[in-house]
Amino acid sequence: MKNNTCMEYKKMKHVSNMGLALKKGAWTAGEDTLLRNYIEKYGEGKWHLVSMNSGLRRCRKSCRLRWLNYLRPNIKRGDFEEDEVDLILRLHKLLGNRWSLIAGRIPGRTSNDVKNYWNTHLRSYAKQQKKEPEDAKSSKDCTMVTIIKPQPHTLSKPLYWFKDDNQIVETHNNGTLIRSSNDGVDNNYNMSPGLISSPTVLDNTINGFLKELFDEGEKIIDSEIGWSFDGSQTKGEALNVAEDNENSFFDFSTDEVMWNLLDSEQL
DNA sequence: AAAGGATTCAACCGCCTTAGT
DNA sequence: CACTAAGGCGGTTGAATCCTT
Numbered sequence: 001m002k003n004n005t006c007m008e009y010k011k012m013k014h015v016s017n018m019g020l021a022l023k024k025g026a027w028t029a030g031e032d033t034l035l036r037n038y039i040e041k042y043g044e045g046k047w048h049l050v051s052m053n054s055g056l057r058r059c060r061k062s063c064r065l066r067w068l069n070y071l072r073p074n075i076k077r078g079d080f081e082e083d084e085v086d087l088i089l090r091l092h093k094l095l096g097n098r099w100s101l102i103a104g105r106i107p108g109r110t111s112n113d114v115k116n117y118w119n120t121h122l123r124s125y126a127k128q129q130k131k132e133p134e135d136a137k138s139s140k141d142c143t144m145v146t147i148i149k150p151q152p153h154t155l156s157k158p159l160y161w162f163k164d165d166n167q168i169v170e171t172h173n174n175g176t177l178i179r180s181s182n183d184g185v186d187n188n189y190n191m192s193p194g195l196i197s198s199p200t201v202l203d204n205t206i207n208g209f210l211k212e213l214f215d216e217g218e219k220i221i222d223s224e225i226g227w228s229f230d231g232s233q234t235k236g237e238a239l240n241v242a243e244d245n246e247n248s249f250f251d252f253s254t255d256e257v258m259w260n261l262l263d264s265e266q267l
Numbered sequence: 268a269a270a271g272g273a274t275t276c277a278a279c280c281g282c283c284t285t286a287g288t
Numbered sequence: 289c290a291c292t293a294a295g296g297c298g299g300t301t302g303a304a305t306c307c308t309t
Contacts, residue, residue, distance in 0.1 A: 027277085045295085047295075060294075061294095061295090062278075065277085065278065069277075069278085097298065097299085113276085115276095115299085116276050119275095119276095119299095120274070120275060120276080
């Protein structure tokens with residue numbers, strides 16, 4: 001369906017003919033009680049049924065939003081704490097405006113809360129931070145990494161990846177295997193399958209990545225990944241490379257140029 | 268105390284994705 | 289394959305509130 005809201009509106013007009021126009025605007029305490037009681041009895045989801053059966057003259061979207069952003073239990077209200085703000089800043093740097101993903105990492109906060117807080121408190125701050133000279137750039141001993149938000153992409157062709165020692169690694173269409181080739185050692189790499197395959201799995205993958213990034217301490221980035229479509233090596237950017245000798249493993253993200261190319265006619 | 272500008276945030280809008288038929 | 293319904297998301301709006309003059 002192209003225009004959801006149009007359909008809602010048509011329905012609204014239809015109902016209106018029966019003298020029961022859907023209501024808009026601020027929710028009353030009575031409406032909150034009706035919605036809360038209905039969901040406590042029948043559970044979340046099936047929002048069209050909530051709309052029809054709860055006695056509320058609200059559209060399904062309005063019911064859902066009111067529940068998720070306001071009535072749901074364990075919603076944290078009030079000012080954001082310092083660690084929450086710090087987390088938002090870090091996650092936003094990583095994920096961009098993916099508010100639901102960011103909110104998912106901050107217990108008790110909704111995506112709307114995070115989005116509003118960002119827009120009112122953090123947007124200008126983040127802008128300012130970006131402008132400041134990059135004094136903190138790494139020394140010669142460190143690898144600079146640009147963090148780019150992961151995006152869902154489906155590969156239509158096998159891709160070839162390079163580590164900085166010119167090992168060639170290949171990923172197949174479903175993105176499940178990366179295999180090194182020229183080091184003479186059985187040195188396969190497992191790559192998270194969802195990272196470049198489907199949006200649904202992607203978010204799980206991102207969550208997994210976030211878990212690593214935030215819950216499991218510092219990661220040492222000790223190599224760089226390049227990429228290519230045709231076998232020639234092109235420089236890319238590694239988000240996170242963590243390897244050990246026994247079970248080599250890495251997660252990665254590449255820059256937007258690469259993803260744009262993946263979407264382009266070249267494939 | 269009053270006016271009006273600035274800020275906040277709940278709610279709406281439009282679009283996208285997925286599932287069902 | 290085309291179409292529809294529903295869920296979900298991020299962007300935007302505007303009423304309420306706060307702050308300044």
